[in-house]
Amino acid sequence: MSSSLGSSELILNPDGSIYHLNLLPEDISNIIITVGDQNRVHEVSKYFETIEVQKSKREFVTHTGIFKGKRISVVSTGIGTDNIDIVFNELDALANIDFETRQVKEVKSQLNFIRVGTSGSLQPDLPVDSFLLSTAGIGFDNLLHFYNCGHIKNNELESALNDYLNWSKHNIHPYAVDFDEELGSIFTSNRIRLGVTGTNSGFYGPQGRTLRIPPAIPDFNEKLASFTFNKIRITNLEMETAAMYGLAKLHGHRAVSLNAILANRATGEFSQQGHKSIDQLIQYTLDCIAKSQLV
Numbered sequence: 001m002s003s004s005l006g007s008s009e010l011i012l013n014p015d016g017s018i019y020h021l022n023l024l025p026e027d028i029s030n031i032i033i034t035v036g037d038q039n040r041v042h043e044v045s046k047y048f049e050t051i052e053v054q055k056s057k058r059e060f061v062t063h064t065g066i067f068k069g070k071r072i073s074v075v076s077t078g079i080g081t082d083n084i085d086i087v088f089n090e091l092d093a094l095a096n097i098d099f100e101t102r103q104v105k106e107v108k109s110q111l112n113f114i115r116v117g118t119s120g121s122l123q124p125d126l127p128v129d130s131f132l133l134s135t136a137g138i139g140f141d142n143l144l145h146f147y148n149c150g151h152i153k154n155n156e157l158e159s160a161l162n163d164y165l166n167w168s169k170h171n172i173h174p175y176a177v178d179f180d181e182e183l184g185s186i187f188t189s190n191r192i193r194l195g196v197t198g199t200n201s202g203f204y205g206p207q208g209r210t211l212r213i214p215p216a217i218p219d220f221n222e223k224l225a226s227f228t229f230n231k232i233r234i235t236n237l238e239m240e241t242a243a244m245y246g247l248a249k250l251h252g253h254r255a256v257s258l259n260a261i262l263a264n265r266a267t268g269e270f271s272q273q274g275h276k277s278i279d280q281l282i283q284y285t286l287d288c289i290a291k292s293q294l295v
């Protein structure tokens with residue numbers, strides 16, 4: 001029997017819901033689509049036949065409903081891996097902690113996380129408005145460094161990349177975590193490319209963008225784009241995937257990240273039809289879930 005969690009660890013609101021997400025255990029499905037933008041939650045749930053839950057707090061909006069017989073939750077994470085820490089810990093708590101006894105359940109539920117997000121390509125041959133499934137996430141942020149995670153990382157890829165970059169002088173030590181291959185196979189087709197996704201803690205300097213302030217590493221994107229290991233290359237940059245993959249694996253859940261490429265950083269292009277591309281990726285994702293064995 002596990003010990004019961006104190007009130008400053010497992011924080012519940014007066015109505016019994018979890019602190020930030022404002023959700024009760026029965027509010028979520030084990031099929032969870034995560035999106036960065038809270039307005040994108042409705043862009044997904046508008047395709048549902050019925051919606052049973054609509055709750056929110058801060059940037060965390062959740063809709064749960066039925067699409068072609070599958071019960072699906074859509075949860076907005078906001079931007080960044082700091083929010084991923086909150087969303088993934090709280091969604092796991094909803095599934096695997098008994099809120100009455102405040103103890104971890106003996107029998108665990110496995111959640112399936114599917115990120116439907118936007119991203120910038122690092123490779124000239126990965127065009128804007130294409131779709132990309134991340135087979136691994138490389139975290140340039142520091143979230144996973146706060147968890148014991150050696151056993152869930154892709155240590156070979158991580159070591160090869162760190163040897164190549166040699167960025168400890170910049171206090172940057174990227175971590176690498178793979179997607180869940182079985183969950184990923186549901187979304188694999190000739191409509192979506194495979195790639196390795198860099199996740200960073202910002203959109204400007206941490207993705208090699210300069211508006212007014214010069215970056216510490218001027219060739220940041222070029223250096224990442226040129227890395228190869230076992231025929232793997234880093235294809236794109238965004239702000240959540242590596243942390244999602246890490247926290248999903250640490251909790252015993254499954255995760256896959258699907259990206260609509262809106263920017264091509266190598267060619268300097270930005271999508272002229274971003275909304276349409278994201279909508280197409282949403283429909284693609286929902287159709288793959290509907291045809292899958294996920295229940």
Ligand SMILES: O=P(O)(O)O[C@H]1O[C@H](CO)[C@@H](O)[C@H]1O
Binds near residue numbers: 036037079119
């Ligand atoms: O479109 P979303 O899902 O928010 O994803 C990407 O877009 C945001 C930055 O504009 C970051 O969250 C990044 O990961």
Ligand SMILES: O=c1cc[nH]c(=O)[nH]1
Binds near residue numbers: 120203237239263
């Ligand atoms: O370049 C981009 C585009 C979308 N989201 C990102 O994080 N980066």
